[in-house]
């Protein structure tokens with residue numbers, strides 16, 4: 001379902017969620033995840049759970065002994081021949097001390113649980129985030145551009161990092177309460193099995209309604225996801241330094257804020273509906289539980305007055321009933337919470353299990369070394385889109401240079417994306433040294449290609465590292481940084497910066513320096529020179545932001561550096577393009593002219609027209 005389609009409907013119309021029991025399949029995996037994260041803490045949790053589960057019943061039982069002991073002691077004191085006071089007092093006081101110790105132990109177990117949970121939260125959150133990011137690294141560019149998968153990724157990142165622990169905590173809470181309940185049950189059955197039944201029936205309706213509303217909450221969460229993403233996007237535009245300049249100049253704050261508010265209002269309306277329904281049903285059904293408790297209370301009181309129960313037993317049963325009811329409703333809340341966590345986890349696992357497109361190749365050398373690069377009748381359409389490249393054929397031999405010119409949107413960058421295997425052709429094939437790109441080992445292939453896209457990344461890292469990213473093997477190699485910067489003409493201005501190659505770039509971090517557009521381009525250019533082993537160099541509009549002198553210099557060096565390499569240059573400036581050995585004119589996804597500058601002028605076609613148009617502009 002497309003996001004816009006989904007957003008027009010109520011949450012109930014969103015993707016169906018599998019049956020109640022089906023979703024419990026993720027509990028086991030979450031437990032396993034915690035187990036793998038820290039065995040010691042998992043065992044610690046189990047121990048504390050056991051202690052905190054069993055001791056309340058023991059405390060209730062000791063409570064009964066105390067009251068009965070007190071009554072017996074009082075009777076002994078009032079008897080005709082009273083026993084010495086200390087004799088009747090001592091056993092009761094021991095019992096009181098024992099009860100105190102039990103309560104202290106329960107407190108200790110609960111603190112232990114809380115401490116381990118909060119430590120686990122940090123470790124598990126980190127682990128899940130790493131899993132999410134590792135998976136992101138395996139997705140193809142096409143998958144990243146798929147809005148549904150991106151949606152899953154965003155949802156996973158936002159919610160799921162806290163959910164596994166939530167699920168584990170609830171599982172332990174359930175266990176603890178189940179143990180307490182079982183031990184209370186043992187005491188309660190002695191009074192009457194019916195009492196146990198009353199206790200269970202009283203709590204059941206709340207549980208059923210909670211489970212239903214958890215499902216609704218999850219469907220709401222899914223339904224609002226595309227809109228929440230739009231909200232996040234607007235937040236970014238309104239509060240990030242790289243967009244704020246334009247937002248201010250165009251006066252977009254009001255417009256975007258209004259849109260932001262409108263989304264909130266829409267989402268809030270749905271959330272309020274759900275919350276109100278959930279809480280009112282919860283209250284109404286919860287009353288049933290309270291009713292059953294007071295009915296049982298009356299019953300115990302009557303039995304005590306009739307003499308069937310001792311005063312101590314009455315105290316114990318009331319306590320057991322009260323705590324049992326608490327434990328039962330806590331167990332049921334835990335179960336419905338687990339159900340909810342499972343639904344969210346299903347989202348995390350859907351994302352983690354999303355099939356990765358196979359990087360099939362294993363070849364690290366071509367079948368015909370030295371053959372260079374060939375496109376054979378290559379056509380391409382972006383996923384879900386129409387064809388943007390049609391039957392492209394070309395050949396570049398080592399040492400040759402190729403320039404691509406053409407209008408905006410004619411398909412030049414797309415051609416480079418195919419060459420770098422960011423996408424695969426829909427028809428035809430691309431060969432490097434006689435071997436299909438698909439058969440190449442991804443790493444071996446990428447090591448041979450140095451490319452700068454026009455939308456290169458401006459990393460908020462030190463200058464040196466901004467160069468180092470070009471070759472991860474030399475990420476920290478200062479000599480290589482300097483070599484690359486000299487080739488890319490960035491060395492001069494880097495030397496002038498306060499901390500040279502260690503100057504922080506960008507404004508996100510302390511003492512960060514901002515560079516000009518042309519300086520950033522020189523950084524990107526140097527980045528491409530970091531790839532010493534690359535024999536295919538691609539520059540996609542590398543000099544658009546540079547002054548003419550710098551541009552001329554860049555190309556003189558580029559030719560110098562790349563004599564034995566294959567170079568592909570995309571540029572709208574003909575002064576840059578004219579020296580290439582082959583120039584291809586791309587028009588709406590087809591190569592319509594090819595030749596040298598002189599040949600193309602001779603042909604007097606599109607190239608000649610555009611060249612003269614630009615030349616006129618300079619006269």
Ligand SMILES: Nc1ncnc2c1ncn2[C@@H]1O[C@H](COP(=O)(O)OP(=O)(O)OP(=O)(O)O)[C@@H](O)[C@H]1O
Pocket residue numbers: 145382385388406407408409410411412413414415
């Ligand atoms: N990621 C994408 N998904 C879908 N379509 C795309 C994508 N990127 C580009 N296109 C489409 O493919 C066509 C070719 O785009 P491309 O970026 O290759 O053009 P270009 O020649 O490099 O343009 P420019 O000179 O403006 O950089 C355009 O019609 C564009 O709309």
